Amino acid sequence: MPEQEFDRTEGWQAAGARIDSLIGASASGGPVARERAEELVRVVADLYGAGLERLLELLHERGVLTDEMIDAVAGDDLVAGLLLVHGLHPYDAVTRIERALAGGEVELLEVTADGVARLRLPGGHGGCGSSSEKLRRAVEGAIEAAAPEITAVEFEESPADTAPAVIPVSALFSRLTDTAGASGAGAAVAT
Known part of the structure; x- marks a missing residue:
């Protein structure tokens, strides 16, 4: 097994950082070495993307890419992340x-x-x-x-x-006028 192999459930999230680190280290060989390392990563990523796309096509052709399977694929962080990288995620x-x-x-x-x-x-x-x-x-x-x-x-x-939390001044004045009129009328009824 390769020295840098990672645990499927935990270490895969660190893979991107490790790739960046390796590309950065290749820069010590100069700009040409860095460009070649970046190209290598792009080519490998494109190859894996084409493989994932073909896998999805095969599953669809055989009728096993059901809604339930699509939800499972989209719900898996690792698989969903890979599909996003390659523009293959099933959901917009x-x-x-x-x-x-x-x-x-x-x-x-x-x-x-x-x-x-x-x-x-x-x-x-x-x-x-x-x-x-x-x-x-x-x-x-x-x-x-x-x-x-x-x-x-x-x-x-x-x-x-x-929405404003302040009561308009005009509403306050109309309320005072209405209250004065209503209290006078109320007093007359009470007697």
Whole structure:
């Protein structure tokens, strides 16, 4: 077994960092060595991507790529990540983001053509404060994991958060006028 083999359930997440490290180390051989190392990684990645695509085609042709199987593939972090890298993920960015936000109160408004995810925060989270910032960071992290192709995340406050909390002065005066008139009428009825 190769020295750098990694455990399937834990170490695979470190593989990308190791590849970057090896490419960086190849730079000590000069720019040509680095370019060749980067090309080698691209060629190997393209080969594996073509293999994954063919595997999915074969499964589909034989009728075993069912909705249940697609959900299982999309739900496996390792497989889903590989499919994302190669543009083969079975779900589009909108679906992946909606699934990542499922059960929460944040609403996906749209994903723009240039890859910006626009979201609406629930009432009570649009203002300042650490809880609002924690929610925003958690949502950004969930979106980055589910749809790494998203270029930016923009938040919009819920309409309830943007409504003015101040009563207009004219409403106060009309209330005083109405109260004075009503109390006089009420006093006459009470006697």
